[in-house]
Amino acid sequence: MTHALVIENLTKRYKDFTLDKISFTLPQGTILGIIGENGSGKSTLINTMLGIIPSDYSRLDILGRDLKTKPNEIKSDLAVIFDDAGYDEYFTPLQIGRFLSYVYPNWNMNMFRSYLHRFGLPAKKRLKTFSRGMRTKLEFAIAFSHDPKFLIMDEATNGLDPIFRDEILELLREFSEEENHTVLIASHITSDLDKIADYVAFLHQGKLLFFQPYDKLQNEYGILTCKNSFLCNLNPADVVFYRKEEYNCRVLVKNRFALAKIFQDMEILPATLEDLMLFYTKGEKLK
Ligand SMILES: Nc1ncnc2c1ncn2[C@@H]1O[C@H](COP(=O)(O)OP(=O)(O)OP(=O)(O)O)[C@@H](O)[C@H]1O
Numbered sequence: 314m315t316h317a318l319v320i321e322n323l324t325k326r327y328k329d330f331t332l333d334k335i336s337f338t339l340p341q342g343t344i345l346g347i348i349g350e351n352g353s354g355k356s357t358l359i360n361t362m363l364g365i366i367p368s369d370y371s372r373l374d375i376l377g378r379d380l381k382t383k384p385n386e387i388k389s390d391l392a393v394i395f396d397d398a399g400y401d402e403y404f405t406p407l408q409i410g411r412f413l414s415y416v417y418p419n420w421n422m423n424m425f426r427s428y429l430h431r432f433g434l435p436a437k438k439r440l441k442t443f444s445r446g447m448r449t450k451l452e453f454a455i456a457f458s459h460d461p462k463f464l465i466m467d468e469a470t471n472g473l474d475p476i477f478r479d480e481i482l483e484l485l486r487e488f489s490e491e492e493n494h495t496v497l498i499a500s501h502i503t504s505d506l507d508k509i510a511d512y513v514a515f516l517h518q519g520k521l522l523f524f525q526p527y528d529k530l531q532n533e534y535g536i537l538t539c540k541n542s543f544l545c546n547l548n549p550a551d552v553v554f555y556r557k558e559e560y561n562c563r564v565l566v567k568n569r570f571a572l573a574k575i576f577q578d579m580e581i582l583p584a585t586l587e588d589l590m591l592f593y594t595k596g597e598k599l600k
Pocket residue numbers: 327328329330349350351352353354355356357358
């Protein structure tokens with residue numbers, strides 16, 4: 314199987330922050346969600362991975378090509394959407410489209426026009442009249458119109474209304490299912506990632522806490538709600554973290570199906586990505 318991304322020991326040191334020996338392998342045709350609190354290193358990982366900022370690593374392959382020796386071949390197969398696009402405010406989408414037809418060998422102007430129409434974007438109005446969400450929509454129209462094999466997004470859906478976000482999630486799902494395309498999304502909107510991620514990478518203070526298939530997370534982790542006094546009945550090996558709340562205690566447990574058999578009268582719900590983030594960053598260990 315060709316991998317969309319192979320990262321081994323990727324390290325970036327700033328004065329007060331280190332992205333520390335990140336390693337994972339992402340299969341082609343999948344959607345990876347990168348989660349983590351503010352400042353955990355998500356953008357740094359994306360920027361180093363794309364060679365935008367220098368870093369150390371023992372291996373970094375994108376779509377089967379080595380970033381050091383084949384950067385240009387890699388770039389033509391990538392679409393990258395950042396929070397802030399940075400196109401000149403005085404251009405219209407049509408002018409940008411004409412310009413991009415010289416940049417991307419596979420640029421499809423008809424497809425671009427049809428995405429502008431689909432996303433309700435005026436083709437002949439200057440970008441300075443566009444709202445933040447409209448600019449992001451334009452970014453997506455551009456990304457889907459040059460036939461990329463790998464779409465990378467850093468907080469790209471943040472300024473979008475829930476209805477358009479849902480449409481984008483649907484488009485991303487179609488995109489990854491067709492022709493083995495791969496998607497990487499760093500986002501704080503973990504509920505979106507719950508809907509579409511095949512893999513999840515969780516960064517915490519520059520370290521990769523885990524890189525796991527989403528289904529495995531769903532099958533493994535659960536949330537058990539109980540009285541504080543019930544905690545002593547749990548085996549610490551089954552408890553990842555717990556959080557005491559006003560009246561109850563919420564516990565992030567492992568092996569949720571096995572535990573559900575033992576505690577049959579208790580509900581153990583699957584953990585969402587937001588739960589995992591909260592427990593891993595704010596939870597307590599059971600001793
Ligand atoms: N050019 C730089 N020089 C020094 N430190 C930097 C630089 N760029 C980023 N950092 C630091 O690296 C850390 C990780 O930042 P990064 O932007 O990767 O986090 P993030 O997870 O994307 O955060 P957010 O969710 O807030 O966007 C932060 O502590 C930040 O201050």
